[in-house]
Amino acid sequence: MSITIRAFQVSDLDAVIALFQGAVREIASQDYRPEQIDAWVQVDRAAWEKRLQESETWVAIHHHQLAGFGSIEYDGHLDMLFTDPKHQRCGVATALLKWLELAVVKMGIPVMFTEASITAKPFFIRHGFQLIEAQQVSVRGQSFINYRLHKVVM
Structure with a gap:
């Protein structure tokens, strides 16, 4: 499979949001209830644009x-x-994670960390992340379990 990785552009925003919503609805729905999925996929477009541009x-x-x-x-x-x-x-x-790990190394940051869904946790563990703890989070009135993980990259 030929995968090209490039920097996010503002013109990608709507496609990125649609991809996120599709991934949560189709992939994460195996581990979360419908009302949790409905809360999770709600997006404030302006906030997402700012969030993606500031990272x-x-x-x-x-x-x-x-x-x-x-x-x-x-x-x-x-x-x-x-x-x-x-x-x-x-x-x-996997390709994106490797790319992001290189970005962290270039920033001179020794550890990367994340909060992974139930669905994503096994992926991160397979890629060398270590579990810190399970946690309860609230999103738009819905309670979720996710996992704090970290990986030493330097």
């Missing part, structure tokens, strides 16, 4: 289609990593 955000392209995206903040926080459901288990998330 290192990268998109993965396969055959001229957006296949995934990921963002890392300047303190090593892996904020988002999502794959289009049609590209799941094809190496997209």
